[in-house]
Amino acid sequence: MAKEITTRVNDYSQWYNDLVIKGGLADYSSVRGCMVIKPYGYAIWENMQAALDKMFKETGHVNAYFPLFIPKSFLSKEAAHVEGFAKECAVVTHYRLKNAPDGSGVIVDPDAKLEEELIVRPTSETIIWNSYKNWIQSYRDLPLLINQWANVVRWEMRTRLFLRTAEFLWQEGHTAHATAQEAIEETEKMLDVYATFAEDYLALPVIRGKKTANERFAGALDTYCIEAMMQDGQALQAGTSHFLGQNFAKAFDVQFLNKEGKQEFVWATSWGVSTRLIGALIMAHSDDDGLVLPPKLAPLQVVIVPIAKPGEELNKIYERVAPAIKELKAKGISVKFDDDDTKRPGFKFAEYELKGVPVRLAMGMRDYDNGTVEVARRDTKEKSVQQFEGIAAYIENLLNDIQQNIYNKAKSFRDNNIREANSWSEFQQLIEQPGFISAHWDGSPETEEKIKELTKATIRCIPLNNKQEDGVCVLSGKPSKERVIFARAY
Amino acid sequence: MAKEITTRVNDYSQWYNDLVIKGGLADYSSVRGCMVIKPYGYAIWENMQAALDKMFKETGHVNAYFPLFIPKSFLSKEAAHVEGFAKECAVVTHYRLKNAPDGSGVIVDPDAKLEEELIVRPTSETIIWNSYKNWIQSYRDLPLLINQWANVVRWEMRTRLFLRTAEFLWQEGHTAHATAQEAIEETEKMLDVYATFAEDYLALPVIRGKKTANERFAGALDTYCIEAMMQDGQALQAGTSHFLGQNFAKAFDVQFLNKEGKQEFVWATSWGVSTRLIGALIMAHSDDDGLVLPPKLAPLQVVIVPIAKPGEELNKIYERVAPAIKELKAKGISVKFDDDDTKRPGFKFAEYELKGVPVRLAMGMRDYDNGTVEVARRDTKEKSVQQFEGIAAYIENLLNDIQQNIYNKAKSFRDNNIREANSWSEFQQLIEQPGFISAHWDGSPETEEKIKELTKATIRCIPLNNKQEDGVCVLSGKPSKERVIFARAY
Numbered sequence: 009m010a011k012e013i014t015t016r017v018n019d020y021s022q023w024y025n026d027l028v029i030k031g032g033l034a035d036y037s038s039v040r041g042c043m044v045i046k047p048y049g050y051a052i053w054e055n056m057q058a059a060l061d062k063m064f065k066e067t068g069h070v071n072a073y074f075p076l077f078i079p080k081s082f083l084s085k086e087a088a089h090v091e092g093f094a095k096e097c098a099v100v101t102h103y104r105l106k107n108a109p110d111g112s113g114v115i116v117d118p119d120a121k122l123e124e125e126l127i128v129r130p131t132s133e134t135i136i137w138n139s140y141k142n143w144i145q146s147y148r149d150l151p152l153l154i155n156q157w158a159n160v161v162r163w164e165m166r167t168r169l170f171l172r173t174a175e176f177l178w179q180e181g182h183t184a185h186a187t188a189q190e191a192i193e194e195t196e197k198m199l200d201v202y203a204t205f206a207e208d209y210l211a212l213p214v215i216r217g218k219k220t221a222n223e224r225f226a227g228a229l230d231t232y233c234i235e236a237m238m239q240d241g242q243a244l245q246a247g248t249s250h251f252l253g254q255n256f257a258k259a260f261d262v263q264f265l266n267k268e269g270k271q272e273f274v275w276a277t278s279w280g281v282s283t284r285l286i287g288a289l290i291m292a293h294s295d296d297d298g299l300v301l302p303p304k305l306a307p308l309q310v311v312i313v314p315i316a317k318p319g320e321e322l323n324k325i326y327e328r329v330a331p332a333i334k335e336l337k338a339k340g341i342s343v344k345f346d347d348d349d350t351k352r353p354g355f356k357f358a359e360y361e362l363k364g365v366p367v368r369l370a371m372g373m374r375d376y377d378n379g380t381v382e383v384a385r386r387d388t389k390e391k392s393v394q395q396f397e398g399i400a401a402y403i404e405n406l407l408n409d410i411q412q413n414i415y416n417k418a419k420s421f422r423d424n425n426i427r428e429a430n431s432w433s434e435f436q437q438l439i440e441q442p443g444f445i446s447a448h449w450d451g452s453p454e455t456e457e458k459i460k461e462l463t464k465a466t467i468r469c470i471p472l473n474n475k476q477e478d479g480v481c482v483l484s485g486k487p488s489k490e491r492v493i494f495a496r497a498y
Numbered sequence: 499m500a501k502e503i504t505t506r507v508n509d510y511s512q513w514y515n516d517l518v519i520k521g522g523l524a525d526y527s528s529v530r531g532c533m534v535i536k537p538y539g540y541a542i543w544e545n546m547q548a549a550l551d552k553m554f555k556e557t558g559h560v561n562a563y564f565p566l567f568i569p570k571s572f573l574s575k576e577a578a579h580v581e582g583f584a585k586e587c588a589v590v591t592h593y594r595l596k597n598a599p600d601g602s603g604v605i606v607d608p609d610a611k612l613e614e615e616l617i618v619r620p621t622s623e624t625i626i627w628n629s630y631k632n633w634i635q636s637y638r639d640l641p642l643l644i645n646q647w648a649n650v651v652r653w654e655m656r657t658r659l660f661l662r663t664a665e666f667l668w669q670e671g672h673t674a675h676a677t678a679q680e681a682i683e684e685t686e687k688m689l690d691v692y693a694t695f696a697e698d699y700l701a702l703p704v705i706r707g708k709k710t711a712n713e714r715f716a717g718a719l720d721t722y723c724i725e726a727m728m729q730d731g732q733a734l735q736a737g738t739s740h741f742l743g744q745n746f747a748k749a750f751d752v753q754f755l756n757k758e759g760k761q762e763f764v765w766a767t768s769w770g771v772s773t774r775l776i777g778a779l780i781m782a783h784s785d786d787d788g789l790v791l792p793p794k795l796a797p798l799q800v801v802i803v804p805i806a807k808p809g810e811e812l813n814k815i816y817e818r819v820a821p822a823i824k825e826l827k828a829k830g831i832s833v834k835f836d837d838d839d840t841k842r843p844g845f846k847f848a849e850y851e852l853k854g855v856p857v858r859l860a861m862g863m864r865d866y867d868n869g870t871v872e873v874a875r876r877d878t879k880e881k882s883v884q885q886f887e888g889i890a891a892y893i894e895n896l897l898n899d900i901q902q903n904i905y906n907k908a909k910s911f912r913d914n915n916i917r918e919a920n921s922w923s924e925f926q927q928l929i930e931q932p933g934f935i936s937a938h939w940d941g942s943p944e945t946e947e948k949i950k951e952l953t954k955a956t957i958r959c960i961p962l963n964n965k966q967e968d969g970v971c972v973l974s975g976k977p978s979k980e981r982v983i984f985a986r987a988y
Contacts, residue, residue, distance in 0.1 A: 035629060038572070039616065042565035044629050047644060050562045072540045075532035076618075076649055076665050077588075080595070082528070084603040094595035094604050098567075100618065101591045101606065103653040105570070105584035113574040114584050116591065116615055125606055126529065128566075128590065128618070139525060139534050148840075154537065159566055159649065163593040175566050350638075 011362060015296045020240045027290050028169045031299050031362055034286075041167040041174030045283065048363065049170075051307035052286055053177065057157065059209050059304070060179065060281070063201050069153040069181060074135050076159075077126035082134040085259040089133065092226020096163040098128040098174075128161040133227060133252070133278055136182045137260040144184060144274055146265040151194070152184040170287035171244075171498050178282035184274045186266060188253070191275035192230075195251040198279040199232040202247035210285065211302040211415035212236050212292050213422050214246055215493060217469025222453050225278075229253040235468040235493065237422040238291040241442020243468045243495035246288050249279035287498070292418050293387075299364025300387055302414050303407040310336060310343040310403060311365050313356050315372035318349050325371050328396065335400035341407065361386060366410050367403055371396075387414050428491070435482045435494075439463045444495045448488035450481035459483055465494045501852060505786045510730045517780050518659045521789050521852055531657040531664030535773065538853065539660075541797035542776055543667065547647065549699050549794070550669065550771070553691050559643045559671060564625050566649075567616035572624040575749040579623065582716020586653040588618040588664075618651040623717060623742070623768055626672045627750040634674060634764055636755040641684070642674040660777035661734075661988050668772035674764045676756060678743070681765035682720075685741040688769040689722040692737035700775065701792040701905035702726050702782050703912050704736055705983060707959025712943050715768075719743040725958045725983065727912040728781040731932020733958045733985035736778050739769035777988070783877075783904050789854025790877055792904050793897040800826060800833040800893060801855050803846050805862035808839045815861050818886065825890035831897065851876060856900050857893055861886075877904050918981070925972045925984075929953045934985045938978035940971035949973055955984045 011030040014022040028034050033049030045053065061071070077100060083090045104120030107113075129135065136154075143149060161175045181198060185191040199216060206212045214234035224231040228250035236246045257263070257273040266272045293300040303309050312333070314325040329345060336343045346356055353370065360368050370382040381399060384391045387410050394402055425443030429435035438445050449455060449467065459482075460466050474490045481488050501520040504512040518524050523539030535543065551561070567590060573580045594610030597603075619625065626644075633639060651665045671688060675681040689706060696702045704724035714721040718740035726736045744763040747753070753761045783790040793799050802823070804815040819835060826833045836846055843860065850858055860872040871889060874881045877900050884892055915933030919925035928935050939945060939957065949972075950956050964980045971978050 035632070037565045037625070038569060038628055039565045039567045039625070042567060044565065045563040047560035047562045051560065053563075054561065070537035070541065071544065072537045073535040073543075073667065075527045075529045075534065076651065077529045077532060079528060080604065080606075083595070090595075090604055094597075097593065097595050098590045098616070099592040099595065099606050100588045102589040103587065105573070105580075105587050105589065105617070107584075114570065114580055116570075116589050126588070127595075135527070135529070138528055142525070161566065177563065 013296060013298060013362070016239065023296070024287075024291060025169065027294055027299055031364070033290075034169050036169070039174075041164060043169050043173050043175075045177070048307060049286060052289070052301070052305055053283055055305045055307065056209070056285060057179075060201075060205055061157075063205060064155050064179075064181070067197060067201060069155045069183075071157065072154050073156055073158070074132050074139065076129055078129050078132075078135045080125045080127055082138060083127055085134060086227045086255055088255075089227035089259075093130045093162070097130060098161045098163055100126040100128065129158070130160055130162045131278075131280075132156065132158070132160075132180055133182065133256050133276075134260070137256040137262060137276070140184055140274070141260050141262045144262055144264050147186050147267050150184055150186045150264060150274065151190065153181075153194075154183065155179055155181045168287075170290070171284055176283050178280050180278060180280040183277045184257075184262070185277070186264065186272075186275070188275050191253075191277050192251050195230070195232055195249045195277045195279070198277070199234065199247070199249040202249065202279070202281060203234050205281075206234055206236065206246050207415065209302065209304045210246075210289055210292070211304075211411055211418060212246065212288060213415065213419040215469060215471055217471045217493065219248075219469060220453070220456055220467045220492075222456055223467065225250045227252060227255050229255070232472075233469050235495075236288055236292060237418075237425060237444060237495075238288070238498065239421070240291070241425055241444075241495075243444065243493075243497040244284075244288050244291065245468070245497065246285060247279070247281040250277060252276035252278060291498075293414050294364065297358075297389075298362030300414065301364035301366060303366045303411045306364060306366050307342070308344055308363070308365050309341050309407060310367045310369065311360050312343065312345045312369045312371070313353055313360075314345070314347055315353050315370055321373055322347060325376055328376060329369075329371065332396070332400050336403060339400065339404055341404065357384075367406060369399075385410055387417075426493070429482055429494075430479075432482050435459075436463065439465050439494070439496070444468065444493050446491045447482045447494055448479035448490070449492050450484045450486035450488055452484070455481060455484050459494070464496050466497055468493045468495050468497060503786060503788060503852070506729065513786070514777075514781060515659065517784055517789055521854070523776065523780075524659050526659070529664075531654060533659050533663050533665075535667070538797060539776060542779070542791070542795055543773055545795045545797065546699070546775060547669075550691075550695055551647075553695060554645050554669075554671070557687060557691060559645045559673075561647065562644050563646055563648070564622050564629065566619055568619050568622075568625045570615045570617055572628060573617055575624060576717045576745055578745075579717035579749075583620045583652070587620060588651045588653055590616040590618065619648070620650055620652045621768075621770075622646065622648070622650075622670055623672065623746050623766075624750070627746040627752060627766070630674055630764070631750050631752045634752055634754050637676050637757050640674055640676045640754060640764065641680065643671075643684075644673065645669055645671045658777075660780070661774055666773050668770050670768060670770040673767045674747075674752070675767070676754065676762075676765070678765050681743075681767050682741050685720070685722055685739045685767045685769070688767070689724065689737070689739040692739065692769070692771060693724050695771075696724055696726065696736050697905065699792065699794045700736075700779055700782070701794075701901055701908060702736065702778060703905065703909040705959060705961055707961040707964075707983065709738075709959060710943070710946055710957045710982075712946055713957065715740045717742060717745050719745070722962075723959050725985075726778055726782060727908075727915060727934060727985075728778070728988065729911070730781070731915055731934075731985075733934065733983075733987040734774075734778050734781065735958070735987065736775060737769070737771040740767060742766035742768060781988075782908050784854065787848075787879075788852030790904065791854035791856060793856045793901045796854060796856050797832070798834055798853070798855050799831050799897060800857045800859065801850050802833065802835045802859045802861070803843050803850075804835070804837055805843050805860055811863055812837060815866055818866060819859075819861065822886070822889050826893060829890065829894055831894065847874075857896055859889075875900055877907075916983070919972055919984075920969075922972050925949075926953065929955050929984070929986070934958070934983050936981045937972045937984055938969035938980070939982050940974045940976035940978055942974070942976075945971060945974050945976075949984070954986050956987055958983045958985050958987060
C-alpha cells in the first residue's frame with residue numbers, strides 16, 4: 009500500500025508536510041527549526057545548483073567562500089542591516105567545552121569566552137565587504153562578480169520544512185561595481201537569470217517586480233523579486249536581487265580610484281535563492297497522489313517496472329529493455345530498471361507516483377510478445393501503449409512535453425487567479441479567495457501596513473514594465489498611477 | 499614585475515604563505531582562524547569536488563545534508579568522541595541580539611539564552627546517527643551510504659591557511675551496515691577511492707595505512723589513512739576512513755532487525771577529505787616561481803599570450819588561434835586568450851607562472867609567419883617551438899604528460915626520502931633530515947609517546963600489506979614484527 013497522503017482540500021498544509029516527509033525529501037531534526045535534507049530532496053537541490061551555477065558562470069561570475077562567522081561589530085556597521093537581522097541571530101559566545109566537575113557530562117568552559125561574540129551568518133554582506141575593502145583599489149579591480157554557495161542561519165520562531173527553517177542552504181551573489189548604473193544592470197540581469205531558471209527548470213511562472221520600501225532587504229536601496237503562485241493561491245517569493253547602492257561600501261570604507269583619478273565609494277548588489285525553491289516546486293505542481301516533479305529537476309526521470317516472474321520471464325524483459333536504457337542514458341536521461349522482487353508492481357507504481365518520477369514504463373509478457381510497452385506520465389496520469397521500437401526517442405519528447413505541460417498548467421492557474429479589485433469591499437471579498445489581487449495603492453507605507461493588518465495581505469511586488477493607468481487606492485481613495493500585486497504569502 | 503615569492507630554501511613556511519596569498523588562492527579574514535577562499539582557490543576545490551563526487555556516486559553513495567548545530571548532549575553520548583572534540587568547539591548560547599541601552603550598538607540579548615547550548619559541528623557522526631535511528635528498522639534499510647558536503651568548525655589555536663583553520667570545507671561520508679565485515683570493506687573501499695583520487699588527480703603519491711591507537715579518530719575502532727610527503731620531507735595526512743564499529747549505534751540506540759529476525763546494533767564507517775588537500779597540492783609540487791598545478795585540477799589549463807601590436811597584428815593572431823581554442827574547448831580543455839594590452843607579455847608570463855597554469859602558448863609575428871607557436875610547460879619550464887598545425891592534439895598529449903611528470907617527480911622524491919632506521923642513534927640522525935623513517939616499533943603507546951616527545955616525530959601509519967619481518971623497536975629494543983612510518987607532520 010502507498011503511504012497515505014492528506015488531500016489538498018482537506019488540509020493543504022498537512023498535504024505539503026506529508027509530501028515532504030513521506031516523499032523522502034526532508035526530515036525534522038532534533039535541533040529546533042533545523043531540517044535534514046534527505047538524499048532524494050538533496051538530489052533535487054543538486055540539480056538546481058548545477059543549472060544555476062552554469063547560468064552564473066555564463067554571466068561572468070565566479071565562486072568563492074567566506075567565513076561562517078561574522079564579528080558582532082560588523083553587523084552593526086550598516087544600520088538598516090543590523091535592524092533587519094539582529095532579532096534572529098545564532099550567537100557563538102564560547103570556544104570550548106569541559107568536563108562537568110560532578111562528572112555529569114560536558115559543560116561550556118567559562119574560561120573560554122570570546123572577547124567579541126560571533127554571529128552565525130544570516131547573510132554575508134558584512135563579512136564579504138570587509139574583504140572587498142582589501143581587494144578593491146582601482147577601477148581595474150571592478151567589477152567583482154562573486155557568488156557563494158553556503159548555509160545560513162536565521163533564528164525563525166515559526167518554521168516549516170524547506171519554506172522557513174533556522175538553517176537553510178542557498179547561494180548569495182555579491183558584486184561590486186564602479187557605477188550605480190552598472191550595479192542596477194547587474195541587479196536586473198540576475199533577476200532575469202532567476203526568472204529564466206524558475207520558468208525553464210522549475211516550470212514555475214513568475215512575476216518579476218520590485219518590492220515596496222517596507223519589504224526591501226535590510227540595507228538595500230531597491231529589492232527586485234520574482235513571485236510565484238502556489239496551488240492554494242498564496243504567493244511565494246522565489247528569489248530576490250538587491251541594489252545596495254553604496255551602503256555597504258560606506259559602512260566598510262570600500263573606495264576605489266576611478267578613471268578620473270578620484271576616490272569613490274563602490275556600488276554593490278546582492279542576490280540569492282535558497283532551498284525554499286524545493287518547497288515552491290512541491291506546492292506549485294504536486295497532487296494528492298504525491299510529488300509532480302518537472303523532468304529537468306527530477307532526480308530520476310524514467311522508471312521501468314517489469315511485470316514478470318523472476319527467472320526466464322524477467323530475463324527476457326531485461327534483455328529487451330537493456331538497449332533502450334543505454335540509449336536513454338546516452339541522451340542524459342536518468343533511468344532505473346526496478347526488478348526488486350520483494351515488492352509488487354502496484355506498490356511500486358504508487359511509490360513512484362509519490363516520488364514524482366515523470367515517466368513510468370511497465371512491461372508484462374503480453375507487451376513483450378506484442379513488442380509494446382505501457383507508458384504512464386506522472387503529470388496527467390495518462391497511460392498509453394506504445395511500440396517499444398523507438399521508445400527512447402519517444403520518451404525524450406515526452407519528457408519535454410511534460411516539462412512544458414507542467415509549466416502551462418501552473419501558468420493558466422496563475423493567470424486565472426489574478427483578479428482586479430477596484431474598491432475596498434471588492435478587495436476584502438477577493439482576498440478570501442485563493443489568488444493574487446491587482447489593485448491600486450497610494451504608495452504610502454502606512455496604507456500598506458493598514459491593508460496587511462486588516463487582511464494579512466502584503467504587496468508582493470510592483471511588476472516591472474507595469475501598465476501606467478490612473479486610479480485610486482483601494483483603501484485610502486488617494487490617487488495612484490499603477491496597480492500592484494497583493495497576496496497572502498509564504 | 500612578478501610578485502615576490504620567498505624561496506623554499508630561505509623560508510619554506512613563508513614560501514607556502516606567499517603562494518597562497520600572492521597566488522590568489524586564499525586570504526586571511528577578520529575572524530580569528532577563518533580564511534576566505536578566493537575564486538582561484540575555490541575553483542581548485544570545485545574541480546576536486548566534481549571528481550570526488552563522481553567517484554562517490556559511482557561507488558553507490560548519495561548526498562544529503564544534516565544540521566550545522568549539534569545539541570551539546572549529543573556530543574557527550576560517545577565518550578571517546580566528546581573527549582576528542584570538546585576542547586575545540588564553537589558554542590552557540592544565544593539566539594538574539596538587541597540594541598544596547600546606551601545606544602552604543604548591539605549586544606547579546608540575555609533573555610534569548612538557549613536552554614541547551616548548540617555546538618557548531620566539528621564533524622557530524624552524532625547528529626547523523628541521531629537521524630539514522632529513525633531511518634533504520636530492518637536489514638532492508640541497509641546499507642545506508644550517505645555523503646555530505648559541508649563546512650565544519652574546530653577551534654584550533656594555531657592556524658595555517660588551508661592546512662589548519664577554524665572553519666574548513668570538507669565532505670564526510672557516514673555509512674551504516676548490517677555486519678562488521680561489510681563496514682570494514684566500506685572503510686577500505688573509501689580509502690582506495692581517496693588514494694586513487696590523490697594519485698590520479700592531485701598527482702600525489704600516498705602511502706595507504708592504518709593509524710596506531712593513539713592517532714585514531716575519536717570514536718573509531720580503526721582509522722585508515724593516506725599519507726603524503728611534502729617537499730620539506732614532512733608528512734601530510736591527506737584523507738582518513740574510519741571503521742566505527744557499533745560505537746555510534748550504541749550511543750544513539752540504532753538497532754535493526756536482521757535476516758534472522760533478531761535486533762542488532764548497526765555497524766558504521768565515516769570518511770572525509772577537506773580543503774586541506776589544496777595545501778597538500780601546493781606544498782607537494784610548487785616551486786620558487788609559484789604554483790605548479792596538476793592539469794586535472796588546474797582552473798585554467800592553457801593560456802595563449804599574443805605578442806603583437808593591438809589592431810591588425812593582434813587580429814591576425816586571434817584569427818589564427820581561434821579555431822584551435824574552439825578545438826581545445828571541445829576536448830574539455832580550459833583555455834584563455836589573453837589580449838589585455840595594459841600588461842606586457844613578460845608580466846603575463848610571470849603571472850601565469852605564479853598561478854601555475856600548466857601550458858602557456860606565445861605567438862608573435864615571426865611565429866605567425868612561420869606557422870609556429872612557442873609552447874612553455876609550467877612543470878619543467880621547458881620551452882619549445884611547435885608547428886601550429888595540429889596544436890590542439892599536441893596540447894592534449896602535453897597535459898597528460900605534465901600530469902604524469904608531476905606525479906613521477908613527487909613519487910621519486912618521496913621514494914628517495916624514506917629511510918630505514920635500525921637503531922635509536924640512526925633514528926635521531928635521520929629525523930633531522932627531511933623525509934620519512936621506516937623503523938621497528940614495539941607496538942606500545944608509551945614508546946610512541948616517548949619518541950614523539952624526544953623527536954616530534956609521530957607514527958604516520960602502519961602501511962597496509964606491510965612486509966612482516968623480525969626486528970627490535972628502535973627505542974625500547976623490544977621485539978617487533980613490522981616496520982612503521984615515522985615523520986614530522988603538518
